[in-house]
Amino acid sequence: MDTTELIRIGVYGTSILLILIGLYAVLTKRSLIKIIIGLSIIDGGIHLLLIGIGYIKDGTAPIFSPGSENAVARMVDPVPQALVLTAIVIGFGVTAVALSLVIRLYRHHNTLKIDEIKNLKW
Amino acid sequence: MKKAIVILMLAVFGYFLAITFLDPQFEAERNRDGVKKFYLDKTVSELKTANTVTAIVVNFRGFDTLGEVTVLFLAATALGSILFKKRHHIGDRTVLLPASAIVGSGAKLIFPAITLLGVYVFVHGHLTPGGGFQGGTIIATGFLLMLIAYRDFSISHNILSVIESLAGIGFVTFGLLGFMNGGTFLQNFLGTGVLNDLLSGGVIPIIYILVGFKVAAELTGLIYTVLHEKG
Amino acid sequence: MVGSPVFLIAIPLLAAFLIPLLGMVWKELVRIVPGLVLAYLTFLSATLYIDVINSDTIVETIAGWRAPWGIDLVFSPLTGFLSTIMTFMGFIVWLYSYRFKRNVEFEAAKKYFIFLMLLVAASVGIVITGDIFNQFVFIEITGISAYALTAFYTGRNSAEAAFKYLVMGSLSASALLIAIIIVYAQLGTLNMAEIAANIDNMNVEYRIIAMIFFIIGIGVEAEIFPLNGWAPDAYTEAPGPVGGAFAGIVVKAGIYAMVRMMFTLFNISGPMQILIIIGMITLIIAETSALRQDKLKRMLAYSSIGQMGLVLVAFGMGTQAGVFAALFLMLNHAIIKPMLFLSGSYLEFNTKNKYIKEITGMGKKMPVVSAIFVLGALAISGLPPFSGFWSKLSVLTAAADENMILIITLVLIISLVEIVYYFRVINRLFFFDYDLEISVEPHKPGWNGMVALFVLAGIILFIGFYPSSVTGFLDLAARDLMDTHDYINNVLQLGQSIIQ
Numbered sequence: 113m114d115t116t117e118l119i120r121i122g123v124y125g126t127s128i129l130l131i132l133i134g135l136y137a138v139l140t141k142r143s144l145i146k147i148i149i150g151l152s153i154i155d156g157g158i159h160l161l162l163i164g165i166g167y168i169k170d171g172t173a174p175i176f177s178p179g180s181e182n183a184v185a186r187m188v189d190p191v192p193q194a195l196v197l198t199a200i201v202i203g204f205g206v207t208a209v210a211l212s213l214v215i216r217l218y219r220h221h222n223t224l225k226i227d228e229i230k231n232l233k234w
Numbered sequence: 235m236k237k238a239i240v241i242l243m244l245a246v247f248g249y250f251l252a253i254t255f256l257d258p259q260f261e262a263e264r265n266r267d268g269v270k271k272f273y274l275d276k277t278v279s280e281l282k283t284a285n286t287v288t289a290i291v292v293n294f295r296g297f298d299t300l301g302e303v304t305v306l307f308l309a310a311t312a313l314g315s316i317l318f319k320k321r322h323h324i325g326d327r328t329v330l331l332p333a334s335a336i337v338g339s340g341a342k343l344i345f346p347a348i349t350l351l352g353v354y355v356f357v358h359g360h361l362t363p364g365g366g367f368q369g370g371t372i373i374a375t376g377f378l379l380m381l382i383a384y385r386d387f388s389i390s391h392n393i394l395s396v397i398e399s400l401a402g403i404g405f406v407t408f409g410l411l412g413f414m415n416g417g418t419f420l421q422n423f424l425g426t427g428v429l430n431d432l433l434s435g436g437v438i439p440i441i442y443i444l445v446g447f448k449v450a451a452e453l454t455g456l457i458y459t460v461l462h463e464k465g
Numbered sequence: 466m467v468g469s470p471v472f473l474i475a476i477p478l479l480a481a482f483l484i485p486l487l488g489m490v491w492k493e494l495v496r497i498v499p500g501l502v503l504a505y506l507t508f509l510s511a512t513l514y515i516d517v518i519n520s521d522t523i524v525e526t527i528a529g530w531r532a533p534w535g536i537d538l539v540f541s542p543l544t545g546f547l548s549t550i551m552t553f554m555g556f557i558v559w560l561y562s563y564r565f566k567r568n569v570e571f572e573a574a575k576k577y578f579i580f581l582m583l584l585v586a587a588s589v590g591i592v593i594t595g596d597i598f599n600q601f602v603f604i605e606i607t608g609i610s611a612y613a614l615t616a617f618y619t620g621r622n623s624a625e626a627a628f629k630y631l632v633m634g635s636l637s638a639s640a641l642l643i644a645i646i647i648v649y650a651q652l653g654t655l656n657m658a659e660i661a662a663n664i665d666n667m668n669v670e671y672r673i674i675a676m677i678f679f680i681i682g683i684g685v686e687a688e689i690f691p692l693n694g695w696a697p698d699a700y701t702e703a704p705g706p707v708g709g710a711f712a713g714i715v716v717k718a719g720i721y722a723m724v725r726m727m728f729t730l731f732n733i734s735g736p737m738q739i740l741i742i743i744g745m746i747t748l749i750i751a752e753t754s755a756l757r758q759d760k761l762k763r764m765l766a767y768s769s770i771g772q773m774g775l776v777l778v779a780f781g782m783g784t785q786a787g788v789f790a791a792l793f794l795m796l797n798h799a800i801i802k803p804m805l806f807l808s809g810s811y812l813e814f815n816t817k818n819k820y821i822k823e824i825t826g827m828g829k830k831m832p833v834v835s836a837i838f839v840l841g842a843l844a845i846s847g848l849p850p851f852s853g854f855w856s857k858l859s860v861l862t863a864a865a866d867e868n869m870i871l872i873i874t875l876v877l878i879i880s881l882v883e884i885v886y887y888f889r890v891i892n893r894l895f896f897f898d899y900d901l902e903i904s905v906e907p908h909k910p911g912w913n914g915m916v917a918l919f920v921l922a923g924i925i926l927f928i929g930f931y932p933s934s935v936t937g938f939l940d941l942a943a944r945d946l947m948d949t950h951d952y953i954n955n956v957l958q959l960g961q962s963i964i965q
Contacts, residue, residue, distance in 0.1 A: 131639075135636075138632065151632065151636070154639050158646070161646055162642070162646055165650045191649070191655075195645075198602065199642060202602065202605045202638075206605070206608075206609065206631065206638075209612055209613065209631065210631050210632075213612075213631065217628065
């Protein structure tokens with residue numbers, strides 16, 4: 113197994129692990145804030161996965177600077193980078209809305225425990 | 235018991251992800267060229283934009299970015315709507331303790347530098363790494379610092395909302411101007427200049443600067459709304 | 466030329482950014498402008514739809530890069546049909562809520578109309594876009610406006626419902642993103658037509674995994690079991706018109722995304738067991754739950770989920786007749802269910818706990834609204850001569866063509882169940898005496914709400930008596946969905962793939 117393969121498995125493996133950790137937090141934790149942290153960890157894992165897709169050995173950033181116009185062959189795929197930018201911003205928006213909902217739930221019930229908020233049991 | 239079920243589920247889920255992504259075949263069968271080569275070529279030859287990622291974000295997939303900006307706008311609006319109270323309590327903040335003199339003067343010292351860095355990042359979005367989203371976020375962190383350091387530091391919500399709206403309108407208007415001049419929405423209709431010049435890339439830097447203003451105003455507004463929340 | 470498909474997205478976004486400024490000039494504008502925009506969208510969509518039917522599918526490129534390099538919008542007989550219904554229903558919901566929100570403070574009303582407009586625009590975006598990542602972005606915009614609308618009333622338990630919806634929506638968006646990553650890594654493109662053209666190059670194993678992730682990713686908006694746990698709570702806690710908008714607009718977009726993925730992206734022909742199974746489970750569980758509900762809106766929500774299950778079963782048959790029946794069901798559901806929600810929320814306007822028993826005897830106090838509710842109930846449970854009858858009949862004939870006895874029995878049993886629970890409500894409305902101890906003072910409906918309800922009722926009666934007036938459109942739309950080859954040709958304009 114060469115280093116490229118190791119790097120690849122490392123990146124994909126880490127991101128899959130992050131997704132699983134986040135999912136575990138969402139499914140088992142009883143605190144609203146921890147659920148949101150779980151969602152953010154899942155997001156992080158997916159963003160890493162998305163960036164990992166673009167990886168090539170000895171690649172450079174897809175930015176042209178004077179004198180490097182013929183580096184095209186070594187440039188990594190720019191599409192996943194553009195997609196991940198969009199995905200991060202969307203994830204940020206969802207997290208902000210989630211946190212504001214938690215603030216309101218806390219205002220009503222004075223607790224963050226999911227068991228004490230009746231509608232959230234499912 | 236419940237944890238056991240969850241772990242079992244996660245194991246199945248992880249197994250499926252692993253057989254997909256960790257399989258050497260997944261790499262071997264990939265189509266590595268796809269749209270990538272076209273983007274790298276056209277960015278230099280037609281758009282004259284040094285940063286390919288910016289060219290994709292603002293031009294090739296500019297429609298996504300319009301949606302992305304809308305998501306931020308919606309998040310800011312939703313925050314206001316969800317935390318809305320009939321009786322207005324906006325005034326003193328209870329979340330923060332007073333900051334020390336060191337933090338206060340330090341914040342004053344760094345704030346202009348942070349803002350300048352943010353502006354630099356979004357003005358040079360088409361040449362160097364970074365762009366409207368990154369620059370806007372940097373500027374918002376500057377305001378966050380000021381809000382932490384000075385309890386009575388206040389920003390007018392109306393001004394933020396006007397900046398936000400104008401930047402959004404500007405984005406769509408440039409898209410529509412592209413429609414009138416070139417026939418498709420968001421099309422580049424300005425001269426593209428010389429690669430690696432500050433004034434190159436046609437509408438790309440203009441739109442990214444608008445995005446920068448919008449993101450900075452929205453994030454600052456979000457921070458401000460949440461900080462003024464009484465627990 | 467009144468515009469091009471991109472205006473369906475660009476104009477509402479422009480208006481959404483403008484509304485905060487307009488609100489500073491004259492407060493009434495924040496109510497009027499969204500209505501004007503939605504009316505314009507309906508007009509634009511209908512005009513383009515007529516164009517498309519008479520000539521050819523419109524493929525609009527964005528930023529001057531044609532597919533597969535740029536994002537493209539596809540306005541075909543199918544997408545045009547759906548976007549016309551959606552924009553029209555959006556306008557009706559706006560009309561209904563125009564005065565309803567007058568008793569709410571200005572800031573809140575402004576935000577309500579922004580969310581409503583973006584909800585409609587993004588749902589239309591899900592339908593007309595030709596790019597999977599762009600579809601993901603629109604699904605998220607729909608999602609965030611839906612969360613905000615669900616949590617709109619601060620007084621109720623709406624934040625819980627919205628939080629539940631948000632957690633599920635966000636998990637499924639993650640699944641959708643994983644599916645997009647798998648497809649992009651394997652095929653190097655995000656364009657739907659390009660994917661459809663190259664799907665055979667993808668390893669079967671990866672194809673199945675990607676498809677599962679797609680189904681999970683879209684399932685929340687399409688309300689399939691078990692991803693619909695949010696729906697009853699959200700429909701109940703959201704303001705009345707919003708329930709109608711969810712049932713009439715958002716779910717339709719979700720179902721469309723699901724079938725577009727199955728029929729075009731993965732290019733499956735013939736019966737799709739997976740859709741039939743998912744649909745049947747959803748149908749059975751939702752309808753039996755509806756039977757047990759004691760709150761009006763929860764009952765309507767479960768009924769709505771059940772109907773979507775039936776739509777998926779019909780799509781799953783994979784035949785021209787099946788798709789036709791599914792589209793007919795979607796059309797009827799898009800009109801009848803919002804009508805039930807809108808009239809239902811007038812009926813239970815002043816009730817405290819929204820229980821069905823609290824509207825006892827309302828038939829005598831609010832005869833017109835009750836009559837409209839009854840019309841909707843009869844139509845949706847498929848009694849002749851209303852429009853729902855024809856769509857259920859077409860499901861039955863489609864199933865009979867394929868000798869699917871199980872589906873026929875199921876549809877008949879489910880229709881009986883629907884009749885039972887709708888008659889429970891009708892019974893309470895008309896055959897019980899109005900009693901001040903259990904029921905409440907009726908709420909006087911506004912003229913705008915009545916106009917909206919009468920328009921919907923008129924359409925239902927019209928389709929009921931002249932079903933042939935819509936079957937032509939439905940037939941074209943069904944043919945459009947079935948013909949993947951034509952879709953690829955239209956978008957790529959070459960008849961073959963550009964990427965090697």
